[in-house]
Amino acid sequence: MWELPATAFGSFVAGIPAPLGIGSLQLEDGSTVAGFICEGIGVEGAKDITAFGGWRAYLQS
Numbered sequence: 001m002w003e004l005p006a007t008a009f010g011s012f013v014a015g016i017p018a019p020l021g022i023g024s025l026q027l028e029d030g031s032t033v034a035g036f037i038c039e040g041i042g043v044e045g046a047k048d049i050t051a052f053g054g055w056r057a058y059l060q061s
Contacts, residue, residue, distance in 0.1 A: 018042075 004012060013022055019042030026034040052058040 019039035023037035049058040
C-alpha cells in the first residue's frame with residue numbers, strides 16, 4: 001500500500017489512463033481504502049491469476 005498526500009491526489013488521478021481508475025477497495029480485515037480499479041473491458045481475455053495469490057507470486061511462477 002502507498003500513502004499519497006491529499007494535495008497530490010488530483011494530479012496523480014489525472015494521469016491514470018483508461019480503463020484504470022481509483023475506487024473503493026475492501027481489505028480482508030473489512031476496512032475500506034482507495035485503490036486502483038479496472039473497467040471490465042480492461043480484463044477481457046486476460047488470464048485469471050487469482051490462484052497465485054498476487055502479482056508477485058504470478059511473476060515468480
